Amino acid sequence: MSPPKNCAVCGDKALGYNFNAVTCESCKAFFRRNALAKKQFTCPFNQNCEITVVTRRFCQKCRLKKCLDIGMKSENIMSEEDKLIKRRKIENNRAKRRMMEHGGSDGDADPDDNKVAGAVADSSCNLDTYAGSQDSQSCGSPDSGSGAHANGGGTTGPTSSTTTTTKPPSDRLALVNPLLMTADKIVDEIVADPDRASQAINRVMRTQKEAISAMEKIIGSQKDALKLVSHLIDYPGDALKIISKIMNSPFNALTVFTKFMSSPTDGLEIISKIVDSPKDVVEFMQNLMRSPENAIDIMNKFMNTPAEALKMLNRIFNGNDGRKAEDDPETLQQQTQAQNARVDTVIHTMLHGSPSSGSSVSSLNTLDTAVTSPLSSIASPPMSNSNSGPIDLHYQSPKINHKSEELPSTSGNYPHHHHYMANSPEMGGKSFLQGYGDEYSLDSGLSINSIESVLSEVIRLEYQAFNSLQTPGSHIKDEIYHAAGGMSSSTTYDQGYGGCKTTTSSQQQQQHLQHQQPICAPSSIFMERDLNEAEQMKLRELRMASEALYDPVDEDLSALIMNDERIKPDDARQSPKLLQLINLTAVAIKRLIKMAKKISAFRDMCQEDQVALLKGGCTEMMIMRSVIIYDNDRAAWKVPFTKENTANIRTDLLKFAKGNVYEEHQKFITTFDEKWRMDDNIILIMCAIVLFTPARSRVIHKDAIRLDQNSYYYLLRRYLESVYPGCEAKNAFIRLIQKISDVERLNKFMINVYLNVNPSQVEPLLREIFDLKNH
DNA sequence: GTAAGCTCACTGACCGTC
């Protein structure tokens, strides 16, 4: 039986079902665009507009409402992650088709092209797998199985692959020690199948040592370096991944990388230097890695004054006298020492304004002449002139230049590259779950090439790096400790440790922190179940911030305090109580705002972002908090007057509200496992996750917020691991992340409650948050 | 005050893909 032919929303001609209802194309598109968007539509009329072909454009709010009323389901709209996967799949299939069309007809092509084509052809098995079913294991997909891939734990060989004799290059090469692989093999491994590049990077760069070794080889070969760079420009997520493998401070690497992509001219300039003088670059990076605190500072410097950073690179490169020492080990050693000294001094100059006479280069004072000469002679070399080496920027492949033109010069957005990491507007739980199977290490090769999984690793390394900085009596430790404890005026470890030098924590607060009991048994050994010090501090900061939730209530709650009288849904006389309840939420929101302001990561944001996050997230945070104050026996919220005194407020007051708010709230509460619901730490971390939602409207620095949110996702994961055994922790994490989606859903109902009251009767704060206009 | 020009968000139709 054919479906009805008229759109159930507007009555226009319909072709079939869209999002679970018979609709026209325009209502389909309208719903797709708006159902998941966080826009707050307002009805210019009386909230009850008739939606017809003619009037459907007049009121978005009523149109969307009607879409929902007739049964359109926003769950049917693909998430950003789903869309990303689908896009990848489509791209793969297109690539496959192109190969099929041109296969075997390029016998006279360039030998290098043949090599790449051969590698791609080898990967056709993977493409087939993806074209058919992503679950297929016929090619021994690294994504399949339980993570027992030939990686991470060692080279145990590929998983059983009995259905085909053609293994993808990744599986064949997984048997080889990455340290023994040649540059072209490494690059081929990475670029052969863009869809599996992430896993390939995991295999050839299992450790930092291997990553450095691989990059040394690659940048030692211009051809391979260019091939890899071409790939990385197309797949910046892979570049980020490589950087995170190499650098000690992956957060900074991410930031630098973002900057790099937003400024292709400088990027190409740096690439040209890397290609031109690989040894210098490697030594420079190695030196940075030997002194992570300098690396962090210098990267911060790089971000704040990129021109100065480029100048620094010029100093390093131009300081090289140009002689090649490959044939003379002694000369090479001397040059290496000189280079290290030069790098040390340049770093010191960058950080402190003058060449160091301190310990870091004290043993190399004899090289001062060689060091300071290029510094003084090159005051401020223009980049176009300073690049005096043999590399012509236009030597880069046309593809690179083309991409460079496409990239915006300053904006952080990449409108034509929406599959890139920085442009994913949603970082919801679903996408984060995708990377959860990684078991803390991308080495497992389980994850798809998702930015979320990379970020997960980045955040893990961030904590690791934090601990690695800590030595007994270290002033760095103390400074970071204080800053990360939420006392820093401007910086936390979220922004790189270099900023910790600016901490302004008070003595009193320090003492308070130091007297705090550890949340779990202290441990500085990474990946123990207990939270490490950095994780404890982050959680402790939340707990301290949550003190604001017990600020005295100055409102009169007496009318709302629980009594034995049950609410009848149709008792219209009780509706003033709903209004009181609504206004009471203003108190809760004020407390949440105070709490947010005590979180250093929040405080350090620009005001616009703070407002956007609070406007968009305060009710979701309130809902999240409501689960812990919910008294199941009394069906009431235990609202704290103070930390000691509470008032019971019946949840069935929600029955006065239009819609199914009460039922939805009950559903939300009852499906929340009590042991998690009663764990203040869990709820606090989830509040933070909700607060740092990058997809809020009018947010400016989405990427920065996403990083903060991910750090809390990670903290939640680690906290669960510290209190539950493995499987239970995993399960809890997944289910709790789903709860964040539930909060979002429930919040939509809640917002309707606010929108359905007379704005003149609600608190000004609420009017501001919900953009309510007085009638 | 107003018309012209510009920008930007939104809409709807069409097409590609699975």
Add this chain to the structure above:
DNA sequence: GGACGGTCAGTGAGCTTA
């Protein structure tokens, strides 16, 4: 063939400028 997403031309509101 159904159901989804992507794309692009058209449209109109809002802003600036002459």
